[in-house]
Amino acid sequence: MWSRLVRTFRTGRHDADIEAELQFHLDMDVADGRSRREARLRLGNVARIHEETREAGILEWLDSVLRDIRFGLRQLRRTPGLSIAVVLSLAIGIGANTAIFSLVDAALVRPLPVTDPDSLRLVIWTSHAFPPGADNVNGEFRPIGGGRYQSAAIPAYVYRRLAGEQPANRPLIGFGAETDAVAIAADGRPAEQVRVQYVSANFFQALGAPPVYGRPFRDDDDRVGGEPVVVVSHRFWITQLGGRSNVLDGTVRVNTVAARIVGVAPPRFFGLRAGEWPDVFAPLAAKVAFQTNANPGEPRGEDDKNWWVRLIARMPPESSEAAATTELGARFRSLAVPDGINVTSADVPELSMRPGRHGVDGLNSQEADALWILMRLVGVVLLIVCVNVANLLLSRAVGRQRESAVRLALGAARSRLLRQHLLESALLALLGGIGGLLVGNVLALAIHQLFETGRDASNAFDLRLDPRVLAYTAGLSILTAVLFGLIPALRASRADLNDVLKAQAKAVTGGLPRLPRLLVSIQIALCLGALVAAGLLGRSLEKLRATDIGFDRHNLAYASVSPSRAGYRTDQIKTYVDRVTSELAHLPGVVRVSPVQTRLLAGGGNHASLNVPGRPYQPGVGANLNSVGEEFFETMGIPLLAGRVVRSADVHPDSEAVVVDELFVKQFFPDANPLGRRFGMGPNDSGRYEIVGVAANSRYNSLRDAAVPNFYMPYHPGGTVHFVIRTAMDASAMAETVRRTIAAVEATVPLTEFHTQSGLIDRQLRTERLLSFVSAAFGLIALMLAAIGLGGLLAYFIARRTSEIGVRIALGASAVDVISLVLRDSMSIVLTGILLGLPCAYAIGRSLRSTLFRLEPLDPLTAALSLAALLTVALAAAWVPARRAATISPIAALREE
């Protein structure tokens, strides 16, 4: 069959054969005594004969394949129920895999939408301490073990010096390590919060993604004091600017600054981080211009001590990468430390390169792990589907043994029969694959939605059916066709007329055939694995949710505003915060309101290294820090155990009153009354803060990690202001009222975010929720398929043994006897499956270990629940055919003989 396929599509070889054959004919004619001319005339038009000969062969083959396909379709139509069951389960299995793969593809596999992504290198650095001369390091600053730290961000001026000396074929691209939130107003509409990505002047050209309209940035755009310019994203252009063609040289207001639009980025271009879609691109230097009225102490764009620019470099294949890295690293080391700071060379960060094909990781490692876990789970589901379909087809193949045997006896080639059966599987797989694409698309969007809960609108992965996803689905369909089609096909093509005729007699006494039994057992084993995975992930989520957070999470919400973006100074913010607090507190349904600097369990926050008198100072040992209004503890419902709350009057130039929590006392003042004791922040301060109150413990920013001590300063106005609101009813219902109230206080300061506390917690747990939800869905599918597999097998088995059961009943077997006969048989299948499944379930559990929260892979409750669910469903699935067996009428059964 392969050679014929090859011949159909690559006809060269075949053509030569025909050529030689016709030449031979001609020569023979000449040898017969004719002249060459006469012979050629007798032969006729060689080209035409050639063509017709070739077509005759191919047409005959295509014709037989078409006949097989028509026959196959007729066969499928003859058993519509079975065919639909097969196609549906294939669609579910393939669809689930397509869905997860398209997520994995968009988030982890697909390269950046730029030219030659393989030549990109992300530049990172490592150092053994916080780099000297830096106040603030963005760009994933984190410990990497061995006392070293890793980050990727450097100061803007260092970037410009480095980039300026790079050769033209190895451009160095700079971009903000994080996108910044800005208020943007276009066309005189009210301001909206969007994300801006600051980029170097060479960003668009060096990545090979020039704007579709207008121009990329130029070197003179990236200059402090120059006219602010922006390139808007394609999406922003369409949705906010109406896709107008005269958009160039128009202006948008960024925070309070007018900026000229010089270009529109290409569609589907998101920059360097998959899953994040900046709305606006601006030169690095524009960060200073857009940062109107930064708070004192807030890092500024061009500040040498603010390390916020990440680097990605192009390394053409011909350049010697190691030498280029060394050279860049040496120049960086000479620039990284400002003059006048005395450091040993070991303190200076060292550069290294990472593959930049995918840009900056769009997912954190936990989320990436979750996707790979889902990949494994859908793999298990697909296996179950294959086994199920194989069994369905097997039972049909057995039913068609007579047909196969007759065809064989009449001289059909075994290969032809095998082809016929494989072709039918392929047809089913094709239909299943098409269904799978549909299911997969819907499922991917649903899972994506779940994955993105709580992230803002500019976060989304570029989900689409690109060639990779299509190829994956097609490959999967072919693989499944072979997996589920081969056994029944081999079985059918081996059919022997004698056996088939004898089988009629065997059926009277024979039990279930071995192979289908084993397949159902395997299905149950895989199902157990899927159930245990779902159980572990679900229980883990429950445990996380049940973590004691120290306050009442219900009827609690946070409203957020950024008055500094509207140009407010610190003293103005203070007045503004007081006004909003009192306005919100008077709303009907609001119980209490307090400003707060860090929302609890929202995922962020500040940790301070503490300097406690009488204890050695250790960087990294300290407490989480929050800055809260007077009413904070009452609003949250965190009990104050001793002392008093803090107010703004407690802030003095060199001292400040604070409230600490019990854990803080236990760790830093274990054996004394903490009230009145003092401590400081950082190595040089040991007494600024005086403890005036002790509050109960609460969770700060993580449910998963061990609890960390907290302390609370009086409210310092500045930056983003959050108001925590305790309501008398469902807090989410307040969103609109709060928005209007805040807009009424000051039209230039819009509500930027509104989240309920439960919403924030859900957002923190979104990976766990995703895993738990999807694995539960897959567990249910697996359970359903196992039930169908077992029930179908038993039904088939009972149909084959109708006469035997009829005889048993005629001889006095009671309904209970018959039912227990069937149930005993099915339980032996189920138990075999469970025995096979236990190691499989343990392996799946172990692979989840790092994701589980306070749960062992061998969690007894999960195991018990999974087994109970499996046994219950198996019993139910067996009960229906067993009941039917018990009601077989012996007379009808015997008449059938």
Added chain:
Amino acid sequence: MPKAELQGALELLVLKSLRRGPNHGFAIASYIQQASDDVLRVEAGSLYPALHRMTEAGLISAGWQLTDAGRRARVYAITAKGRRKLDADGKRWQAVASAVARILRAT
């Protein structure tokens, strides 16, 4: 006669000639011509397409062999399926042919 019937007749003749043993296309054509006392002349333009069609249909098999003269020739042989077809169609053909002859004789 419809084209399909003529084609069927050619196939029958090819099968019949191969019944005597495997042979190449030229020899098949020569045999048919001789055995019919030069009445039936098989055109190369019909013969080779038919041979390839029949190979694909599994009535005959094909392979390259060296002739006595040391030349490479594509040689065809009848298969079991071809034999059965020859028996069945041959009988049918004879029945039809004699029926047609009877009708033509009757006046």
